[in-house]
Amino acid sequence: MLDIKFIREHPDLVREGIQKKGAADSVDEVLRLDAHRRELLQKVEHLKSHRNMVSEEVGKLKRTGKDAATVIAEMETVKNQIKSIDDELRGVEETLHGFMLTIPNIPHPSVPVGTKPEHNQEVATWGEPPVIDFKPKPHWELVEKLDLIDFERGVKVAGAGFPVYKGQGAKLQRALINFFLDEGAAKGYQEIQPPLMVNAASATGTGQLPDKEDLMYVATKDDLYLIPTAEVPVTNIHRDEMFTEQQLPVKYCAYTPCFRREAGSYGKDVRGLNRLHQFDKVELVKYVHPGVSYNELESLREDAEQLLKKLGLQYRTLLMCTGDMGFTQSKKYDLETWSIGQQRWLEVSSISNFEAFQARRMNIRFRPRGDGKPEFVHTLNGSGLALPRVVATIIEHYQTPEGKVIVPKALHKYTGFEIIG
RNA sequence: GGAGAGGUGGGUGAGUGGCUUAAACCAACGGUUUGCUAAACCGUCGUACGGGGUCAACCUGUACCGAGAGUUCAAAUCUCUCCCUCUCCGCCA
Incomplete structure (x- = not known):
C-alpha cells in the first residue's frame, strides 16, 4: 500500500508508476474518495x-446540583447527525481502502521500463558452461536413471508437481539446505523456522491477499493458507511492531517447503524439476532503515550470487523491467543459472526491495534516534536459494559421460559423498 | 472437545461512568556529574487522521485501552456478539 499523502501530493508520479507496471489505474477514484x-x-x-x-x-451542572435537562435535550439532534455522518464516513473509508489495495508499488527510477523479456537488463554474469565432449542430458533423465527422484510415485501419493526425493537425491537436497543456511548464518542472517501455514492477516500483509488467493492452497475449515514462500511468515513476524533504530537491520534466513498451485502452467515449464507445487527454498529477509534499502538490496544480491559461485554454477543476474515486476516490488533482480541439459536459463532466485509498501500494510515501524516520529521500515527479501532448479542445474552441469554426477566441492562436507551414482 | 481467566501505550502493569491523552515502573531520548565506561540525579517522552500556519523544531480538533454493535448528554470503565491468548482437564507426535 502506498501512502495516501504521497498519492495526494504526487498523483502524476503514481499514475506514471502504475502505467509502467501496466496495472489498473484507480488514482482518480482514490483522490475523489480521499x-x-x-x-x-x-x-x-x-x-x-x-x-x-x-x-x-x-x-459540571450535575455536580453543582443544577438541572441539565434542556442542554441534554438539545444534544439529541447532534447525536443523530454524528451517527449518520459516521456511518457515511465508514462507507467511504472502506471503499477508499479497497482502491488503495489495488494500487501497486511504484518502480524505482533505475528500473528499465518495458513488458518483454528483452527489456530486462543483464547486470552481471559469472562462470561458464562445462566443457564436455558428449551430449548433455536433461536432469529428468539423469535423476530417473540414478534413482534420485521418483516423479511417478509422487503423482500417486499427491499429484503432479509433488516429487519424491530418494537416497542420494534426498541427501543432496538436505545438503543444499544446510549449506544455504550455514552460509546465511555466516553473513549475519538469523536462522528461523516459521509456521508453514499462515492466517489471512499475514497473507494480506505481504500482498498475497486479497487478489492472489488462487496462487495458494487454502485450508478452508481453519482459514489458513499454506505458505507459497517463507517470505510470508517471516516478514509477518514483526507485524504491528516497532523497532528502535539501532536494532536495524534485522536479517533472517529460513528454510521452508513452499506450496504453489501454479494453475495454468504447462509444457516444458513443468518438465522435471522446473516447476513444482511443493518445493524447498531458503529465503533471506531483511528489515532495514529506509535510507539504506538500496544498498541492502545490492548486498542481498551479492549474498545470493555468492552461493552460486561457491557451487560453481554459471549464472546471470537480470534487473527486471517494470512489466516483469510484481505488484509489491519497487525493484527486483532475478538470478538465473544455465541449464546445460535444457539449453535454457532457469530462475533460481528473485531479490526484491519493497520499500515501505509491505511495512505500511503490516504496520512495521522503527523509532528514529532522537525525538523523531516513528517511520516505516523497508523490507527486502531474496531466495538464497530455491532448491529444485539448483538441483537440476547441478545434476546437469556436473554430469559425467557415464551418466553419474560429481558433487560440487562446497557440498562434500554436507553430503558425505563426492559422486552420485 | 470440556471448564476457567484474561486482552490497556515501545515493554511490564494500575485503572469499574465525567477531574484518565491512562498512575507507577522499565526502556528510549536530552542534560548534570565524570579521566573513560557505568551508576546516580534532573528533564522529555503515545499513535493515527484532519484543520490552521512565516510550512519547520508551532498551534489546534477528533479518534484510539483486542474487533464490532448497543446503553448514555458522556464509556478503558456498563450490556451484547465475535476474535485471540493463557491455565487446567481430555486426546495425542
Missing part, C-alpha cells in the same frame, strides 16, 4: 467537539 473523506471528517469532528464541550458542562 477528498470526500476529509470533508466528512471535518464535519463530524466539529460536531463531536461540540458534543464534548456540552458533556463537560453537563457534568
Whole structure:
C-alpha cells in the first residue's frame, strides 16, 4: 500500500508508476474518495467537539446540583447527525481502502521500463558452461536413471508437481539446505523456522491477499493458507511492531517447503524439476532503515550470487523491467543459472526491495534516534536459494559421460559423498 | 472437545461512568556529574487522521485501552456478539 499523502501530493508520479507496471489505474477514484473523506471528517469532528464541550458542562451542572435537562435535550439532534455522518464516513473509508489495495508499488527510477523479456537488463554474469565432449542430458533423465527422484510415485501419493526425493537425491537436497543456511548464518542472517501455514492477516500483509488467493492452497475449515514462500511468515513476524533504530537491520534466513498451485502452467515449464507445487527454498529477509534499502538490496544480491559461485554454477543476474515486476516490488533482480541439459536459463532466485509498501500494510515501524516520529521500515527479501532448479542445474552441469554426477566441492562436507551414482 | 481467566501505550502493569491523552515502573531520548565506561540525579517522552500556519523544531480538533454493535448528554470503565491468548482437564507426535 502506498501512502495516501504521497498519492495526494504526487498523483502524476503514481499514475506514471502504475502505467509502467501496466496495472489498473484507480488514482482518480482514490483522490475523489480521499477528498470526500476529509470533508466528512471535518464535519463530524466539529460536531463531536461540540458534543464534548456540552458533556463537560453537563457534568459540571450535575455536580453543582443544577438541572441539565434542556442542554441534554438539545444534544439529541447532534447525536443523530454524528451517527449518520459516521456511518457515511465508514462507507467511504472502506471503499477508499479497497482502491488503495489495488494500487501497486511504484518502480524505482533505475528500473528499465518495458513488458518483454528483452527489456530486462543483464547486470552481471559469472562462470561458464562445462566443457564436455558428449551430449548433455536433461536432469529428468539423469535423476530417473540414478534413482534420485521418483516423479511417478509422487503423482500417486499427491499429484503432479509433488516429487519424491530418494537416497542420494534426498541427501543432496538436505545438503543444499544446510549449506544455504550455514552460509546465511555466516553473513549475519538469523536462522528461523516459521509456521508453514499462515492466517489471512499475514497473507494480506505481504500482498498475497486479497487478489492472489488462487496462487495458494487454502485450508478452508481453519482459514489458513499454506505458505507459497517463507517470505510470508517471516516478514509477518514483526507485524504491528516497532523497532528502535539501532536494532536495524534485522536479517533472517529460513528454510521452508513452499506450496504453489501454479494453475495454468504447462509444457516444458513443468518438465522435471522446473516447476513444482511443493518445493524447498531458503529465503533471506531483511528489515532495514529506509535510507539504506538500496544498498541492502545490492548486498542481498551479492549474498545470493555468492552461493552460486561457491557451487560453481554459471549464472546471470537480470534487473527486471517494470512489466516483469510484481505488484509489491519497487525493484527486483532475478538470478538465473544455465541449464546445460535444457539449453535454457532457469530462475533460481528473485531479490526484491519493497520499500515501505509491505511495512505500511503490516504496520512495521522503527523509532528514529532522537525525538523523531516513528517511520516505516523497508523490507527486502531474496531466495538464497530455491532448491529444485539448483538441483537440476547441478545434476546437469556436473554430469559425467557415464551418466553419474560429481558433487560440487562446497557440498562434500554436507553430503558425505563426492559422486552420485 | 470440556471448564476457567484474561486482552490497556515501545515493554511490564494500575485503572469499574465525567477531574484518565491512562498512575507507577522499565526502556528510549536530552542534560548534570565524570579521566573513560557505568551508576546516580534532573528533564522529555503515545499513535493515527484532519484543520490552521512565516510550512519547520508551532498551534489546534477528533479518534484510539483486542474487533464490532448497543446503553448514555458522556464509556478503558456498563450490556451484547465475535476474535485471540493463557491455565487446567481430555486426546495425542
